[in-house]
Amino acid sequence: MKFVIQRDALVQSVGDVMKAVTSRTTIPILTGIKIIANDEGVTLTGSDSDISIESFIPKEEEGNEIVEVTENGGIVLQAKFFSEIVKKLPMDTVEIEVQNHLQTVIRSGKAEFNLNGLDPEEYPHLPQIEEGNALKVPTDLLKTMIRQTVFAVSTSETRPILTGVNWKVEDGELSCIATDSHRLAMRKAALENDNGKEYNIVIPGKSLTELSKILDDNSDPVEIVITDNQVLFKAKHLLFFSRLLEGNYPDTSRLIPNESKTELTLATKEFLQAIDRASLLAREGRNNVVKLSTIDNGLIEISSNTPEIGKVIEQVQSQSVDGEELKISFSAKYMMDALKALEGTEIHVNFTGAMRPFVIKPLHDDSILQLILPVRTY
Amino acid sequence: MKFVIQRDALVQSVGDVMKAVTSRTTIPILTGIKIIANDEGVTLTGSDSDISIESFIPKEEEGNEIVEVTENGGIVLQAKFFSEIVKKLPMDTVEIEVQNHLQTVIRSGKAEFNLNGLDPEEYPHLPQIEEGNALKVPTDLLKTMIRQTVFAVSTSETRPILTGVNWKVEDGELSCIATDSHRLAMRKAALENDNGKEYNIVIPGKSLTELSKILDDNSDPVEIVITDNQVLFKAKHLLFFSRLLEGNYPDTSRLIPNESKTELTLATKEFLQAIDRASLLAREGRNNVVKLSTIDNGLIEISSNTPEIGKVIEQVQSQSVDGEELKISFSAKYMMDALKALEGTEIHVNFTGAMRPFVIKPLHDDSILQLILPVRTY
Numbered sequence: 001m002k003f004v005i006q007r008d009a010l011v012q013s014v015g016d017v018m019k020a021v022t023s024r025t026t027i028p029i030l031t032g033i034k035i036i037a038n039d040e041g042v043t044l045t046g047s048d049s050d051i052s053i054e055s056f057i058p059k060e061e062e063g064n065e066i067v068e069v070t071e072n073g074g075i076v077l078q079a080k081f082f083s084e085i086v087k088k089l090p091m092d093t094v095e096i097e098v099q100n101h102l103q104t105v106i107r108s109g110k111a112e113f114n115l116n117g118l119d120p121e122e123y124p125h126l127p128q129i130e131e132g133n134a135l136k137v138p139t140d141l142l143k144t145m146i147r148q149t150v151f152a153v154s155t156s157e158t159r160p161i162l163t164g165v166n167w168k169v170e171d172g173e174l175s176c177i178a179t180d181s182h183r184l185a186m187r188k189a190a191l192e193n194d195n196g197k198e199y200n201i202v203i204p205g206k207s208l209t210e211l212s213k214i215l216d217d218n219s220d221p222v223e224i225v226i227t228d229n230q231v232l233f234k235a236k237h238l239l240f241f242s243r244l245l246e247g248n249y250p251d252t253s254r255l256i257p258n259e260s261k262t263e264l265t266l267a268t269k270e271f272l273q274a275i276d277r278a279s280l281l282a283r284e285g286r287n288n289v290v291k292l293s294t295i296d297n298g299l300i301e302i303s304s305n306t307p308e309i310g311k312v313i314e315q316v317q318s319q320s321v322d323g324e325e326l327k328i329s330f331s332a333k334y335m336m337d338a339l340k341a342l343e344g345t346e347i348h349v350n351f352t353g354a355m356r357p358f359v360i361k362p363l364h365d366d367s368i369l370q371l372i373l374p375v376r377t378y
Numbered sequence: 379m380k381f382v383i384q385r386d387a388l389v390q391s392v393g394d395v396m397k398a399v400t401s402r403t404t405i406p407i408l409t410g411i412k413i414i415a416n417d418e419g420v421t422l423t424g425s426d427s428d429i430s431i432e433s434f435i436p437k438e439e440e441g442n443e444i445v446e447v448t449e450n451g452g453i454v455l456q457a458k459f460f461s462e463i464v465k466k467l468p469m470d471t472v473e474i475e476v477q478n479h480l481q482t483v484i485r486s487g488k489a490e491f492n493l494n495g496l497d498p499e500e501y502p503h504l505p506q507i508e509e510g511n512a513l514k515v516p517t518d519l520l521k522t523m524i525r526q527t528v529f530a531v532s533t534s535e536t537r538p539i540l541t542g543v544n545w546k547v548e549d550g551e552l553s554c555i556a557t558d559s560h561r562l563a564m565r566k567a568a569l570e571n572d573n574g575k576e577y578n579i580v581i582p583g584k585s586l587t588e589l590s591k592i593l594d595d596n597s598d599p600v601e602i603v604i605t606d607n608q609v610l611f612k613a614k615h616l617l618f619f620s621r622l623l624e625g626n627y628p629d630t631s632r633l634i635p636n637e638s639k640t641e642l643t644l645a646t647k648e649f650l651q652a653i654d655r656a657s658l659l660a661r662e663g664r665n666n667v668v669k670l671s672t673i674d675n676g677l678i679e680i681s682s683n684t685p686e687i688g689k690v691i692e693q694v695q696s697q698s699v700d701g702e703e704l705k706i707s708f709s710a711k712y713m714m715d716a717l718k719a720l721e722g723t724e725i726h727v728n729f730t731g732a733m734r735p736f737v738i739k740p741l742h743d744d745s746i747l748q749l750i751l752p753v754r755t756y
Binding site: 084085110111114276277280281311313316 | 456459462463466467468482488489490491492493494651652654655658659686687688689690691692693694
């Protein structure tokens with residue numbers, strides 16, 4: 001293998017596949033990045049066996065030569081060193097050449113690195129996925145849907161299925177649901193190209209977080225191919241594979257109340273900041289709980305009390321309070337997470353009693369919903 | 379105590395005194411910030427008993443009212459909570475009022491915090507320092523002198539005196555020296571107001587690092603008052619006290635070689651980047667050692683070799699190589715620290731043999747010097 005490549009393109013591509021590489025792996029070769037050079041260009045692969053990322057650097061793009069391959073071939077190089085080296089090379093171009101015994105030379109200007117490589121034949125094969133029947137979602141919408149749900153997955157391995165996000169495709173609509181059994185986040189969107197198939201899969205939260213990081217901010221479509229145990233996201237020059245979680249995701253539709261006994265309409269930012277302030281003292285306590293009470297004239301009161309430190313109380317003017325009076329306690333963190341995930345300057349909060357889950361939604365938008373279980377304190 | 383204060387001024391001042399506060403203290407009241415309000419304004423104090431910082435917020439500045447004190451008095455509030463609270467208050471002004479039993483109310487807009495305070499009478503007194511005989515150093519020069527020396531202090535408590543920087547005043551000149559016994563950094567500057575006294579003190583490296591963080595970047599003079607066991611730095615509205623280290627600092631003047639057997643003249647940035655690249659593979663090894671060899675035609679070679687990973691070799695074109703041929707090994711980290719501390723685009727490196735300390739200096743500038751002990755590998 002021998003090629004000369006634009007350093008910036010290589011740095012970008014190495015950065016992308018590095019997202020899948022971990023030093024905590026039981027398969028030593030997975031601490032490396034696989035590099036394959038052929039007539040079309042150079043392909044890099046990183047994997048931790050749950051997530052695999054393949055990034056392709058074409059020979060040329062928009063008339064600019066990016067790679068010149070003079071000898072086809074492949075190598076696996078230690079990801080940690082290779083990624084540091086390419087970032088610090090002195091010149092705009094890099095020559096990479098595999099010599100005898102997998103010894104690999106990286107040259108740039110007057111700097112020359114010799115790295116001990118590994119045999120690319122020993123690198124695990126990526127899942128083989130039939131590429132028909134792809135769903136298409138614009139990149140920016142996909143990133144938004146991930147951001148609005150993935151924070152609510154469980155971080156505990158007690159119920160592994162809850163560490164993933166439940167993706168359902170039905171009637172031309174994609175819905176993403178995450179819950180850690182204390183709160184739930186849901187986001188729906190219509191698919192542009194419904195292929196008539198139904199899907200119900202659970203994608204590890206970590207996979208979605210990493211995917212979100214390497215996708216550019218644009219509206220180009222990402223193709224999504226779902227199989228029994230894998231999902232493949234295809235973007236420009238990028239393949240992102242994730243295994244799926246096995247098991248049945250709980251039916252969450254029954255959790256979401258349809259009725260409402262108290263409805264608040266609030267300015268999102270003002271409410272978020274008041275919760276943030278109230279939580280300053282509550283964080284020290286066991287569970288970061290704040291209280292919300294309706295008082296007269298559309299005012300609500302946010303408060304918390306940690307006897308050894310002090311207490312905080314703040315009135316927030318709502319746009320409207322409809323229905324019954326209410327006193328309720330909840331996790332300030334869950335509320336802040338939910339409010340940050342919502343778009344829109346105003347929200348509805350619908351309560352059905354102090355001990356029942358409540359729902360937060362933007363005004364005039366049914367595509368997103370956040371649900372929080374209260375905490376028993378009153 | 380009761381006053382209304384501009385939030386921004388309070389946030390700035392709290393941020394400054396927080397630099398001295400640590401949660402790891404055996405004196406519980408030192409986890410707090412002392413607040414004293416009187417006819418002149420408000421004074422905040424933070425301390426970990428090694429470092430004490432006092433920040434004064436005047437009643438008014440440049441015609442703008444900053445504080446309105448309606449009742450003189452004082453309180454000590456938990457630093458961790460107080461600093462978080464003031465940052466997140468909703469309005470531009472804050473009212474702080476001590477009520478019964480040290481209960482303190484912090485009000486801003488519709489938000490109201492109640493914090494349990496402590497008695498300011500129980501807060502330790504700051505050192506009393508006679509303010510005559512102050513040295514004066516411009517703030518920016520002081521910060522530069524700290525930056526150029528403090529990184530070389532020892533981080534090990536084996537010889538506690540080496541965790542400080544040796545400040546000597548003699549013949550109208552201030553010299554700062556730090557060494558961890560493997561390398562040494564020295565910086566000198568002429569004092570504008572020599573008071574004829576001589577000093578030889580050791581200031582804890584940590585104190586100087588914190589001092590540097592809270593000083594603004596300007597050329598206003600900082601007054602420095604030195605006593606037997608304390609040093610006081612006075613800047614605008616700010617007092618910074620540090621205890622001194624006890625014991626005799628080693629005489630470092632004999633360490634610095636006067637002769638030179640090989641002298642290199644190099645472009646600082648190019649040399650630094652080559653060392654950085656060579657160290658990428660060396661970091662994994664025990665001691666991050668790189669080798670430097672002179673070769674023909676003013677070329678030098680930087681290299682490192684970690685057999686299990688690989689090796690790197692790079693040629694650097696020097697401006698000149700004078701004297702004997704040389705092969706020498708040294709810590710890449712120490713060399714990079716030294717090069718970053720130097721100003722100027724070109725440097726001299728003076729060697730007196732592969733096993734003797736060598737000296738790095740900017741061209742045409744004797745006020746700063748970095749010395750490194752080589753590592754035996756050849």
